[in-house]
Amino acid sequence: MSGGTFVGMPAFPKAAQEALGNAQLRHNLAHATGTIRAKRLRLIDEVNANSDWEALRLAGAGVKESALVDLATHLERLEETLTANGATVHWARDAAEANAIVASIAKGHGVDEVVKVKSMVTQEIGLNEALEAEGIAAWETDLAELIVQLGHDLPSHILVPAIHRNRSEIREIFLREMAAVGRPAPDDLTDEPAVLAAAARAHLREKFLRAKVGVSGANFAVAETGTLVVVESEGNGRMCLTLPEVLVSVVGIEKVVPTWEGLDPLLRLLPRSSTGERMNPYTSTWSGISPGDGPQEVHVVLLDNGRTNALADEVGRQALRCIRCSACLNVCPVYERTGGHAYGSVYPGPIGAILNPLLKGPGHDEQVDSLPYASSLCGACFEACPVRIDIPSVLVDLRAQVVDAHRGGVPKVEAVAFKGAAVALSDSRKLGLGERFTRVGLRVARRVGASKWTSARDLPPAPRESFRQWWKRTDGGRP
């Protein structure tokens, strides 16, 4: 069964406008993000009572940075250790290569279904749709991903992809959709969270027990030991990682962590920043094959898909430190109001606003180019980021890349306005003094869209004289 797809989404301002009109969505988001924000802050206070959250952030950023500065070496080491542990390592340049590898493994085992651990990277590459095209059903087993998949919907948050749905909507989706793809929801299903979870559990249990192939991503890949790590809350991941005979893990190349010790700060930062918990309920680690225990055929697909482009970006490469905690989404005042769909990607929010252009490259696609502008640059994301990604600085740099990509062509009115302003503002003596600034400002405002300002906001009245006129007339107000 297919979910939705983000292809062809409108640019952010238009998508946001539609989302802002949905009062239920705004209510759901404000409640959910507000709750997670408060939990996270309590835990940071707790860390600071005994040690130092800032030191932990620096340690986490340091681990990821140490991997990225010498990525090729750590990846080759990872390949060696994984192979020595009995895993088969595949390299994929892009989504098509990765999807073909996973499909060929599944087909090699003659299966028509796989069970999936929640994974951002497989959504990024559209694995479910690619498998479906090959006649293979990919069952999402994370509760929220199940809700999204059954609802033919799109994820709107990295950690809680069904954050835009409330429980009565979820009940309707379960009643309407479960029967077509497996065990139906019970007729007396209520919208009590425990009842909904029990229905999902019963529905998924059949699939866990039946599936021969499991598919996962990984939160971390330890080069030193050849170990993959999945962090989760529900135990569905543990099922997918241990029950099937064959396990295929798709791992972005930026997930490598040089040493086992390097996991220490990251595993402390991640749950506190994502769910607002000291520790997540399930942390699964596996190092290749353990004879007689768990999957006896283990594949790891190491995926680029634009990551080396991001790595080559001097300012933007820090985005590859991201551990997908989604703290930046939860604190973002833009995300809180528009939700995730407006970003047109599986990576929404502030991190999506930089990651998508970095992976895809600016200047090719209007929707992607709109993302670096989907921010008021308030800086709440940088403050919250557990690995200290300076998202506002990357946003500003990407805006410059978007503008630069369009230099040389037919200039937009905005570009003409800013060029004019640059001349006017480069020297106050050049064009005569005084109210010129008001004129320049208003000219820019008109070009960029004064009506977009005045549709909901008044403009302040113009003063009788500018500050510089006053200064000149009164000699700085000296008596």
Added chain:
Amino acid sequence: MMSSMRVALMVTCINDALYPDTGKAVVTLLRRLGVEVDFPARQTCCAQPMVNTGYLDEAVPVVRNFVDAFAGYDAVVTPSGSCAGCARHQHSIVARRSGDAALESAVAETSPKVYELSEFLVDVLGVTDVGAYYPHTVTYHPTCHSLRMLGVGDRPRQLLEAVRGLTLLELPAADQCCGFGGTFAVKNADTSVAMGTDKVRHVQDTGAEVLVAGDNSCLTHIGGLMTRERAGVRTVHLAEILAATE
């Protein structure tokens, strides 16, 4: 202190054109505290509108003019967290882009001397009680760039708490962005207005007569929403409250 200090006022383009009273208030306030400021007439703009919209080439001549205008001063004081943030954190990016080593070193010279007003008062002059009198109920919105780019912390609050006659009311969700964001306010007008509307609701919940902040750009946005909605709350720049006396 520093009677020997050469201090320049960077009034900012928006204050020059639309809020001259804020500039005058800075002059009055600093004069009362014994600091005579210069107003270098060739100053124009900090270049933030260009930088934050992605027009870095266009920002180069504006930054060059900025460092020319303020060269040789010991301190540059500005009634804007956002413009101070641009000068301190973004001018170096523009200078690097220009490939002009002389501009880079001029920026490195000037940038660290730029102070937002509350920083200058508390850190350089070492004063929190500036002798102001303002008999009104006030709530304070910490603007994002002053809060997160500059880290002004509670300096504005310390200054406000020392103002005689002033009652400071706590603003709920104070650290949430008002939604101005420069060209964000027009490029993403709907989202900007949604953020601002929530800010206005929080301001009204305080029951304050006056909303104070250290950036007139944010106050233009919030105030524009409030007058449209007849919210009954005035917006006043921090400098004007600190300059007010009995």
